[in-house]
Amino acid sequence: MGAGDESDVAINLLEMARINRYLGGVQAITRHLYPLLVSVRQTVIILDLGTGSGHLLKTIAGWARRNRRRVKLVGLDRSNRCLAVAHEQGDSSQSILLLQADASCLPILDGGVDFIISSLFLHHFSPPEVIELLRLAYAKARYGLLMSDLVRGEMPYLAFNLIRPAFARHPMTRYDGALSIRRAYVSTELSQLAQEAGIDDFKIYSHWPWRMTMVALKGINR
Numbered sequence: 295m296g297a298g299d300e301s302d303v304a305i306n307l308l309e310m311a312r313i314n315r316y317l318g319g320v321q322a323i324t325r326h327l328y329p330l331l332v333s334v335r336q337t338v339i340i341l342d343l344g345t346g347s348g349h350l351l352k353t354i355a356g357w358a359r360r361n362r363r364r365v366k367l368v369g370l371d372r373s374n375r376c377l378a379v380a381h382e383q384g385d386s387s388q389s390i391l392l393l394q395a396d397a398s399c400l401p402i403l404d405g406g407v408d409f410i411i412s413s414l415f416l417h418h419f420s421p422p423e424v425i426e427l428l429r430l431a432y433a434k435a436r437y438g439l440l441m442s443d444l445v446r447g448e449m450p451y452l453a454f455n456l457i458r459p460a461f462a463r464h465p466m467t468r469y470d471g472a473l474s475i476r477r478a479y480v481s482t483e484l485s486q487l488a489q490e491a492g493i494d495d496f497k498i499y500s501h502w503p504w505r506m507t508m509v510a511l512k513g514i515n516r
Contacts, residue, residue: 300375300378300379302464302466303375303376303379303466304379304382305464305466305467306464306466306467306470307346307347307349307376307379308347309461309462309463309464309467310346310347310414310467310470311346311347311349312461313457313461313462313467313471314349314350314413314414315349315353316461317457317461317503318501318502318503318505319413319414319442319505320349320350320353320413321501322413322442322499322501322505322506322507323350323411323413323440323442323507324353324354324357325501326440326499326507326509327340327354327409327411327440328357328361330409330437330511330514331358331361331363331365332361332363333514334408334437334514336364337364337365337366338363338364338365338366338408338409339365339366339367339368339406339407339408339409340354340365340366340367340368340407340408340409340410340411341368341370341400341402341407341409341410341411341434341435342367342368342369342370342410342411342412342413343370343397343410343411343412343415343431344370344371344397344412344413344414344415344418345369345370345371345376345377345380345392346371346376346379346380347376347379347380347383348369348380348383348390348392349383350411350413351367351369351390352390354367355367355389355390366389366391367389367390367391368390368391368392368393368407369390369391369392369393370393370394370395370397370400371392371393371394372394372395372396372397373394374394377392377394380392397415397427397430397431398423398426398427398430399430400430400431400434402434403434404433404434405433405434405435405436406434406436407434407435407436408435408436408437409435409436409437409438409439409440410431410434410435410438410439410440410441411439411440411441411442412440412441412442412443413441413442413443414442414443414444414474415441415443416441416443416479416484417443417444417474417477417478417479418477421483421487424479424484424487424491425487425490425491426491428441428487428488428491428493428510429491429492429493432491432492432493432510432512435512436513437511437512437513437514438509438510438511438512438513438514439493439496439508439509439510440507440508440509441507441508442501442505442506442507442508443478443479443484443505443506443507444474444475444478444504444505445478445479445480445481445500445504445505445506446475446476446477446478446479446480447475447480447504449504450475450478450503450504451472451475451476453503453504454471454472454475455472458471480506481498481500481506484498484506484508485498488508488510493510495510495511495512496508496509496510496511497509497510
């Protein structure tokens with residue numbers, strides 16, 4: 295069921311969305327995704343794993359409207375409480391489909407979506423689970439993956455303690471944030487996991503502050 299009640303989950307997701315917006319999490323995905331959306335002429339289907347409140351897809355939807363790009367957005371999460379928050383905070387005009395499912399058994403055909411993205415998601419899984427998740431997601435995505443996460447280290451942990459009064463006021467956010475940094479991978483580890491997943495053509499980009507994004511593309515001009 296998870297800790298806290300529905301209001302706790304809503305506050306936690308709101309704070310996480312604010313951290314992602316102002317401390318580089320959203321940009322760590324969109325700076326790589328937006329040029330790809332410009333290069334693809336047809337409607338692009340994007341699947342967001344562990345979508346939480348859906349804030350990342352809302353940002354992408356807004357950009358797509360402003361830039362007249364055609365997108366279909368799907369937010370996947372196994373938590374019905376997270377999806378309830380995403381539904382309540384959503385905008386019906388954005389046409390974001392919310393799907394309750396487990397990322398380890400994606401209910402789509404191979405090549406059934408164009409891009410699979412995730413933010414602050416991979417650190418929730420053990421190395422063997424990440425390998426299987428990357429292998430599965432890469433098969434399901436027609437054009438590839440863009441997955442961003444924290445980087446483990448003492449400096450990110452200290453920095454999180456400094457920003458807690460402004461960005462992480464709720465106990466759930468404070469606990470989850472500290473735990474996420476301890477569980478996060480570093481770029482060499484993520485690179486090894488991607489290789490073990492059978493993904494040969496990928497790049498891992500570093501983003502301030504202490505974020506990294508794996509971009510693995512196929513079947514598209516870069």
